[in-house]
Amino acid sequence: MAVAIILLLVAVGSVLFHIYSPWWWTPIATNWSYIDHTISITFWITGVVFFAVIAFMAYCVFRFHHKEGRQAHYNPENKKLEWWLSIGTAIGVAAMLAPGLFVWHQFVTVPADATEIEVMGQQWQWSFRLPGKDGRMGTTDVRYISPENPMGVNRDDKHGQDDVVIESGELHLPVGKPVKVLLRSVDVLHDFYVPEFRAKMDMVPGMVTYFWMTPIRTGTFDVLCAELCGSAHAQMRTKVIVDEQSEYDAWLAQQKTFAELSGRNAVTKATYRSGGK
Template sequence: MAVAIILLLVAVGSVLFHLFSPWWWTPIATNWSYIDDTITITFWITGAVFFAVIAFMAYCVFRFHHKEGRQAAYNPENKKLEWWLTIATAIGVAAMLAPGLVVWHQFVTVPADATEIEVMGQQWRWSFRLPGKDGRMGTSDVRNISSDNPLGLNPDDPHGQDDVVIESGDLHLPIGKPVKVLLRSVDVLHDFYVPEFRAKMDMVPGMVTYFWMTPIRTGTFDVLCAELCGIAHAQMRARVIVEEESEYHAWLEKQQTFAESSGRSAVVRARYKSGGEQEMPLRR
């Protein structure tokens, strides 16, 4: 009897702790409330199954506990029960998967008016690239990566000359504008994750993955790496600043383009070489 009561208390306490827990999601800052809805549906279904299984265990412990003279009955199979369990399990799994499939379709279907930006992950920092005045980002190749060209932009692509490259700085985004986030990694698996955005994706070396979102709230949000990527994984941080469109464009005007930064690098290299001094890497 005591064991059955303890099992029921564990089940009820676990559900109540989840419902009234002070640790919950951060307030959402993008259009992806569908992610929260899908997780909530999953919690309700798995929570109901958890409680039902524990309650059934408690019932069995109480109903079939040992008594003098009682013998256990051996019943190797029950077709009716197996069918009911199969049908109920199939319905529960479908109820969890169906909303996720709908949301995933929306997640990878990028609006036509979305602006492309790029995020580069490497041990252990973030770099960002934004399109310039032409609204298009140039091509890139890992073979072009160097100290002067950390994102590997193609120097012969005219669309990349006005691209804005941000090394180890903050990413600024305008509020209310859809953004397609292109994700690349230089070395190992990373994962670009902003908890308030509810959107993230693995960054795989040799691939370009993506997701899209529309920021709906101004503010400063922490960027985390959600993939264990080495000893300094926990320190791989950056910030995303969502601001009004006028403030965003004012910030963007102050940033150096790829052509400006690469041209300045060339001047610095030439100055050091002509002066007989050792070439030093450019720092902004």
């Protein structure tokens, strides 16, 4: 009897702790409220199943506890029960998968008016590239990556000359504008993750992965790496700042283009080699 009561208390306490827990998601900052809804559906389905299983265990402990003279019956098959369990499991799994498939379709369907930006991950820093005045980013290749060209921008591509390159700095985005985030990695697996954005994706060397989002409120948000990437993984951080359009334009005007940075790096390198100051 005591064991059955303890099992029920564990089940009820676990569900209540989840409902009234002080630890919850950070306030959302993008259009991906669908992610929150999908997680909530999954929590409720798994919570109901969890409670049902524990309650059934408690019932069995109470109903079939040992009594002197009682003999257990051997019942190797129960087709009716198997059918009910199979159908119930199928419905539960479908109820969890269907919202996820719906959200995934939206997740990979990028709006036509989304602006492309690029995020580069490497041990242990973040770099960013934004389109310049022509609205297009130049092509890249890992063969072009060097200390003077950390993003591997193609120097022969005219569209890349006015690209804004931010190495180990903060990323700014305008509020209310859809953004397609192209993700690349120089060395190992990384994962660009901003908890408030509810959107993230692995960054795989040799591939360009992506997600898209629309920031819906201004603020400063922490960027984390959500993939164990080495000894300084926990320190691989920076900030994303979502601005009003006027503030974003003012910030963007102060940034250096790839052409400007390439010229400065070339001068610095030549001066170093000649021993000048």
